[in-house]
Amino acid sequence: MSLKTYREAINEALRQEMEANDRVIVIGEDVAGGAGGSAGGAEAAGGVMGITAGLATKFGRDRVIDTPITESAIIGMAAGAALTGMRPVAELMFADFIGVCLDQIYNQAAKFRYMFGGKARTPLVVRTMIGAGMGAGPQHSQAIYPILTMIPGLKVIVPSNAYDAKGLLIQAIRDDDPVIFCEHKGLLGDSCEVPDEPYTIPFGKAAITRKGDALTLVGMSRMVKHCNEVADRMKKDGIDIEVIDIRTTSPLDAATILESVKKTGRLVVVDEANPMCSVASEISSIVASDAFDYLDAPIKKVTAPHTPVPASPTLEALYLPTPAKIELVVRELLDY
């Protein structure tokens, strides 16, 4: 056990799974970095954010494969390799680029097991980066996971911390279905205690990160950090907020959320994605359907507005949910 960043935890998960199983390969743009360059093919990058750094040196370029910038071919190739016996981890640099290769994800990989009568296994992991907060503008900042969550046949993972990132990624690599693993670029440098040995965290099991009975705060990805901050601040006022990190949007652990709401009677869902047809709206719908009698107040969502992500840091700050905005809604609901 030692302090590791989210970036290091992901790198370690990849390294340990590649050591354990030589069918695990990494495919993507610049995942080794420097292929064919004038430096003689030295490992120059490790992906745009350095997450795969060191893997090419350790495992060779036959297992850490730099590709042309051609997302349909990358994801399709990874899906085909998964279908024929490999366990590929494809890096889709930014989740925003999913439009380019969505066909290969939702018409191909997500459908194989079902439309081939249960006989296909597609142990494919697509690692991709989500999230605003860096001034990267409308095409490099989206939290696009609701689009993927609504597709049957995909599992969608949204880790909020380094410990979960490692355990969930190892689970993803060992899983026999296509998994979309959404890394938040705003969390890459955050650290926490992470075991050195490999371990897994099952999908569809939410984590209760703060115990409480006044209100249930459900978050995902980077928003969990904000939710915890709000709960810690309110605890000083003697108010115990329960925080649930759903960890995976599909499968979704509705049971833990319902159990908590039955105890607290109040729900706020915090989601960085746009609000329409989102994970936040799905959770709200489930609770409204299955725990209506327990509610003491309306369900509230704190999300981005229904706009693209602006590049201006001033506007982007207004776009993103913040601990202050969450606290405001929480206090309003407690007074309801």
Added chain:
Amino acid sequence: MRTIREFEERLHQEFQSGTVPGFLHLYSGQEAIAVGICEQLEDHRDYIGSTHRGHGHCIAKGVDVKAMMKEIYCKKNGVCGGKGGSMHIADLDKGMLGANAIVGGAPPLALGAALTAKTLKTGGVAVPFIGDGAANQGTVAESMNMAAVLKLPMVFMFENNGYAEFTAASYATAGSIEARAKAYDIPAVTVDGADFFAVYEASREAIERARNGGGPSAIEAKAYRFWGHFAGDPQRYRAPNETKELRENHDCLKHFAARVTQAALLDQAEMDAIDVEVMQLIEDAVIEAKADDQPDPQSLYNDVYVSYN
């Protein structure tokens, strides 16, 4: 080739009677292409990726004809349990990665099968079948580039049957498909798709190159589509005598029969015996498909996720 032809011609009849659900895209006329290359592929280490016009590819790669027929009827014992239907037949045990209802969907998947073969050093080859319409999809360009860059063991089999749905290739395809492959430094040839021997020979060379580490090749087979884009297509885009002319002068089965009898490889009686056997197989397949059960209602929910017990 005869099995594919009878399978397709019979399906056309059955479709008109209203017993076949969904869409049906028939392969009649193009048999020599599927058989010419698949004859040289092995079940376990070689893969094909197919198209929405995929029955011929499936049969040529050895998928069970009766299970296919049941699948097209969307029945319980179909090769995909009735969940795939005509456009999504797959049998991984036979190296058949799936018919693919998305135009241009298969080439990236075939890249993956070729990457597996290269990584595990199986000596296997992956063959995506690509229509002239799909040739214009970005996925095909991406796949040719990727295959060439990674030197993957592949044969890109382009079947140019002259029409992408209803629009002529002469209108929609700029330049030539062969030249496009060559632009990626991929060796490419054009052959007559009604000539089994020409397809076989070009495929033999390409497969050998792939197995020996020589990377991808491309073949453009000029193909002849006897039916419309789908069963029921009124084909107003074709001149009235066009399909008649194709059936008379570009029938790969007639061509094959002439060649083998001339060379005294098979006599008429032997070919007739094959035809009788095929007719019986197709008859049985249709009878069994119609009699097969509907899928279990519970199977609607199966096979979406692995269960975590």
